[in-house]
Amino acid sequence: xxxxxxxxxxxxxxxxxxxxxxxxxxxxxxxxxxxxxxxxxxxxxxxxxxxxxxxxxxxxxxxxxxxxxxxxxxxxxxxxxxxxxxxxxxxxxxxxxxxxxxxxxxxxxxxxxxxxxxxxxxxxxxxxxxxxxxxxxxxxxxxxxxxxxxxxxxxxxxxxxxxxxxxxxxxxxxxxxxxxxxxxxxxxxxxxxxxxxxxxxxxxxxxxxxxxxxxxxxxxxxxxxxxxxxxx
Amino acid sequence: xxxxxxxxxxxxxxxxxxxxxxxxxxxxxxxxxxxxxxxxxxxxxxxxxxxxxxxxxxxxxxxxxxxxxxxxxxxxxxxxxxxxxxxxxxxxxxxxxxxxxxxxxxxxxxxxxxxxxxxxxxxxxxxxxxxxxxxxxxxxxxxxxxxxxxxxxxxxxxxxxxxxxxxxxxxxxxxxxxxxxxxxxxxxxxxxxxxxxxxxxxxxxxxxxxxxxxxxxxxxxxxxxxxxxxxxxxxxxxxxxxxxx
Ligand SMILES: Nc1ncnc2c1ncn2[C@@H]1O[C@H](COP(=O)(O)OP(=O)(O)O)[C@@H](O)[C@H]1O
Ligand SMILES: [Mg+2]
Numbered sequence: 001x002x003x004x005x006x007x008x009x010x011x012x013x014x015x016x017x018x019x020x021x022x023x024x025x026x027x028x029x030x031x032x033x034x035x036x037x038x039x040x041x042x043x044x045x046x047x048x049x050x051x052x053x054x055x056x057x058x059x060x061x062x063x064x065x066x067x068x069x070x071x072x073x074x075x076x077x078x079x080x081x082x083x084x085x086x087x088x089x090x091x092x093x094x095x096x097x098x099x100x101x102x103x104x105x106x107x108x109x110x111x112x113x114x115x116x117x118x119x120x121x122x123x124x125x126x127x128x129x130x131x132x133x134x135x136x137x138x139x140x141x142x143x144x145x146x147x148x149x150x151x152x153x154x155x156x157x158x159x160x161x162x163x164x165x166x167x168x169x170x171x172x173x174x175x176x177x178x179x180x181x182x183x184x185x186x187x188x189x190x191x192x193x194x195x196x197x198x199x200x201x202x203x204x205x206x207x208x209x210x211x212x213x214x215x216x217x218x219x220x221x222x223x224x225x226x227x228x229x230x231x232x
Numbered sequence: 233x234x235x236x237x238x239x240x241x242x243x244x245x246x247x248x249x250x251x252x253x254x255x256x257x258x259x260x261x262x263x264x265x266x267x268x269x270x271x272x273x274x275x276x277x278x279x280x281x282x283x284x285x286x287x288x289x290x291x292x293x294x295x296x297x298x299x300x301x302x303x304x305x306x307x308x309x310x311x312x313x314x315x316x317x318x319x320x321x322x323x324x325x326x327x328x329x330x331x332x333x334x335x336x337x338x339x340x341x342x343x344x345x346x347x348x349x350x351x352x353x354x355x356x357x358x359x360x361x362x363x364x365x366x367x368x369x370x371x372x373x374x375x376x377x378x379x380x381x382x383x384x385x386x387x388x389x390x391x392x393x394x395x396x397x398x399x400x401x402x403x404x405x406x407x408x409x410x411x412x413x414x415x416x417x418x419x420x421x422x423x424x425x426x427x428x429x430x431x432x433x434x435x436x437x438x439x440x441x442x443x444x445x446x447x448x449x450x451x452x453x454x455x456x457x458x459x460x461x462x463x464x465x466x467x468x469x470x471x472x473x474x475x476x477x
Contacts, residue, residue: 020350021316027347031336038335134331137292138392139320139348141313224319225293228327 023144032151039124043152046120047160047208053113054161054204057106058168061196066176068095069188078187081180110207117211121153125219129226136224146220153212154205161204165197238304239399239432240266240289245298247284247455258284259295260455266434268399271426271445274436276452282436285452286404289434290323291315303399320348324393324431328405330385332377338364338388339373345395363391367421383414390421394429401426403435407442416441 036043067087070078071094083089087096125132132145173193176184242264249256258281266272274282287293288300291307300307302322310318319325332341339360346356364373367387377385386406393401403422407415423445426433435442443449449466451458 019314019317021313021320021348022350023348035335130329130331131333131335134333135344136316137290137319137325137331138345139316141316144348223293225287228292228331 021139021141023140023147028144028147028151032148032155035148036152036155042120042124042127043156046117046124047156049113049116049120050157050160050204050208051164051167053109053207054164054200055168055171056109057203058165058196058200059172060102060106060168061200062169062172062193063176064096065192065196066172066180066184066188068192070180070184071095072189073183073187078180078183085179110203114207114211117153117208118214121149121212121215122218125149125215128219129222130228132219132222133224133226133228136222137228142220145222146216149212149216149219150209153208153216157205157208158201160208161201164204165200168200169193169197237268238265239268239302240264240434241301241304242285242289243299243301245285245288245295245300247281247288247293248296258455259288261298262452262455262457264450264457264460266432266448268432269426269430270447271423271433272435272448272450273442273446274434274450274452275438275442276458277438280452281455282438282452283404284455286402286434286436290325290402291318316348320345321396322399324395324398324401326386326389326393326401326403326406328408330377330382330389330409332380332385332388332392334377336376337373338369338375338377338380341377341388342392342395345392349396359395360391363394364388366394366425367391381414382410383417386410386414386418387421390418390425394425394431397429398431400432400434403433403437405437405439406435407437407439412441415439419445 067082067085070082071089079089082096088099089096135145173185173188176188242262245259245262246257247259249258262281262285274285276282284293288295289302291300291302291310294308302318307315307318325331332338333344336344339357342360342363343353343356346359347353351359361370361373364370367390369384369387369391372380372384377388380388390401401422406422407418410418419439419441422433422435425431443466446466447463449461451461
């Protein structure tokens with residue numbers, strides 16, 4: 001019959017130094033990028049609510065920056081224009097902060113966005129049961145799966161938030177140009193605009209990561225049998 | 233190694249599934265010893281518990297009671313990390329549905345277990361190409377799974393299962409989704425590889441084409457081992473069947 005050699009892996013059994021399971025970071029990034037690319041449409045939908053929420057945040061913040069630039073000129077006519085634009089400022093105020101109402105709307109929109117991301121990511125996990133189970137059969141640890149999902153969300157978050165912040169800032173600046181004229185762009189503090197832009201991107205990335213946390217943990221904890229069973 | 237040549241030992245394994253309020257007993261006290269290097273078929277009708285046993289032996293699921301030993305190590309004692317190591321290095325899995333990772337090419341599928349095992353990229357790629365050659369797909373390395381036929385996908389799965397030179401290949405209905413001739417090719421490939429590489433092949437199946445190549449057949453019925461036949465006895469009983477007709 002078959003001759004009884006000692007199989008290759010039998011040797012490594014005794015030397016525990018070889019007992020390592022790894023997924024190098026570069027490889028994780030490569031796999032995540034590939035997943036996003038292959039499921040581009042799905043990734044786009046997941047990212048869409050983020051783009052909208054972040055662009056709203058960017059729009060509000062940059063609009064405020066423009067109004068502050070105009071107020072800083074101490075010009076009474078420009079001040080009137082800002083008031084006419086709907087900002088509530090008292091006679092002694094020298095800048096517009098986010099009003100409580102504005103703040104609430106922003107927070108609400110960001111929360112809706114997170115819920116949307118959680119929902120989309122949970123669906124993505126369900127779609128990928130088999131892939132996750134297969135990876136686990138090949139030796140993937142829970143944290144590899146977790147890392148892949150978080151990396152994907154991070155990249156989606158960066159791109160989505162970048163696009164959203166850009167769109168929001170552009171709309172705000174174009175709106176300002178139409179409403180107040182070229183003086184608005186001359187007076188606005190570009191440092192403040194860049195700050196708002198950065199904040200919007202950061203918030204977007206954080207939201208994307210918060211949104212994927214629960215779905216990623218669900219995916220990572222999944223047992224290979226559960227994952228394999230979902231055929232019928 | 234001398235004291236035991238059993239690569240797998242299953243002792244008194246029970247498995248009960250809870251389906252709502254009903255309990256389904258999928259395995260009812262299975263005992264099994266599998267010799268290193270053998271080609272084993274686990275035969276039985278659909279629903280007899282083959283896949284459940286497959287999952288137990290592969291460390292993919294835990295018995296309700298009883299023990300499974302791989303290389304005389306009780307796999308219930310392994311932590312998550314050791315279990316992953318076992319799946320990565322000791323066991324290669326082959327499924328009825330191929331389970332090729334869809335977003336990766338054939339070659340990437342094969343190299344993934346080697347990446348997990350800590351092999352560097354170039355070495356993994358080289359070995360992956362060799363394995364593709366071995367299963368007769370040398371020119372298909374850059375193909376995505378959906379560009380491959382069922383038989384070709386199963387070949388990729390076999391190459392992937394061999395990636396880290398496992399001691400055991402576990403196959404659950406490897407020919408279940410394949411037509412007759414493709415199924416025969418896959419069986420022949422598994423048999424050849426098991427001999428060339430001295431891998432223990434354990435295959436759950438109800439495909440009688442497997443009988444010809446098996447060193448031992450474990451007949452399962454209703455969650456228990458009905459009988460275990462060695463190759464010699466098997467040819468006699470097949471001979472009987474042949475002469476009867
Ligand atoms: N996860 C599960 N939950 C409930 N019942 C299950 C589960 N897996 C298998 N079973 C039951 O266990 C029995 C054996 O199933 P299985 O091992 O898949 O058989 P086979 O692979 O031989 O067709 C069947 O009655 C099946 O319905
Ligand atoms: Mg089955």
